[in-house]
Amino acid sequence: MPCPARGGGDGSAVSLQLIWRRETALPSPLYSKVCVTIEEKSINPTDEQAQACLRVCQMFSSYYRDIQLFRFNAQTREVYIFVSDELQVIVSINGLWRFLDETEL
Known part of the structure; x- marks a missing residue:
C-alpha cells in the first residue's frame, strides 16, 4: 500500500503509516511504515x-x-x-x- 504524500513545502514528503494488530483486545501497532520522498535537482557527475x-x-x-x-x-x-x-x-x-x-x- 503506497503512502500518501504530504509535502513540507521544500519539495520533500514524509508520511507515517501504522499497521494495526487486530487479534488483541487493545489495538497495538504491529509495525510502522515510514515513506520518505526527497525531490531535488539531479546530480550530473562525469x-x-x-x-x-x-x-x-x-x-x-x-x-x-x-x-x-x-x-x-x-x-x-x-x-x-x-x-x-x-x-x-x-x-x-x-x-x-x-x-x-x-x-x-
Missing part, C-alpha cells in the same frame, strides 16, 4: 568522477568503514565523502581524488 567515487566508497567498505556523508556540490562540481573526522575525501571533476587535510577546513 563518468570518471562517478567511477572514482565508486572505487573510493568500495575502498572504505572493504576496510569496514561507514560512509557518513556523500555530497555532490553543484557549484564546484566536486564530490565530498565524509567517513570520519580523520577520513574525508574530495573527488574532483576529472576523477582524481585526494584526502582532505584539516588545514583546508
Whole structure:
C-alpha cells in the first residue's frame, strides 16, 4: 500500500503509516511504515568522477568503514565523502581524488 504524500513545502514528503494488530483486545501497532520522498535537482557527475567515487566508497567498505556523508556540490562540481573526522575525501571533476587535510577546513 503506497503512502500518501504530504509535502513540507521544500519539495520533500514524509508520511507515517501504522499497521494495526487486530487479534488483541487493545489495538497495538504491529509495525510502522515510514515513506520518505526527497525531490531535488539531479546530480550530473562525469563518468570518471562517478567511477572514482565508486572505487573510493568500495575502498572504505572493504576496510569496514561507514560512509557518513556523500555530497555532490553543484557549484564546484566536486564530490565530498565524509567517513570520519580523520577520513574525508574530495573527488574532483576529472576523477582524481585526494584526502582532505584539516588545514583546508
